[in-house]
Structures are given as structure tokens and as C-alpha cells.
Amino acid sequence: MPYLGFFLEIIRTLAGPDRLVTVTPDLVRDRVKLSSTDIEDAKVTDFIKDAEAAIEEETDRSIDYTDCSQAEAAAIKNLV
DSSP: OOOHHHHHHHHHHHHOOHHHHOOOOOHHHHHHTTTTTTHHHHHHHHHHHHHHHHHHHHHOOOOOOSSSSSSHHHHHHOOO
């Protein structure tokens, strides 16, 4: 199983039922200990979209960062 697919399965198991969430620039900045003065929303959103695309490529799943499971959101935030 590809690395990201394996990672998503572990997080899905730990997170419990899928609840839909949105990955926002603020959530990502919080994850990496940055503020909005360090990096603007547009740049963080570009990183989020790149992470989303990488996960889709690796897992053959269609993911929407504005409406995704907690496991998918965690994977996106970890890749940014």
C-alpha cells in the first residue's frame, strides 16, 4: 500500500467516524506555528492545494480540502 494511503488508514482508524471538515490557512498555520503575518492566506492555500493533489495522486481518491474527512484533513496539514 502506498505510504500516504497507509497514513490515511491509520488516521481514519484513530479519528473514528468521518466528520467533514475544511482545511483552512489558519489551521495549517497553527499546525506549523506560524501567524498570518508570517505567510499570507493565498500562499497557504496554494500549499493546501498541492498537498491535496499529492494525496489524490498517491491514493487514487478524490479529495476536496473544503469538505473532507478528519483523516484527509490531517494528511493535508501534515504535508503542507
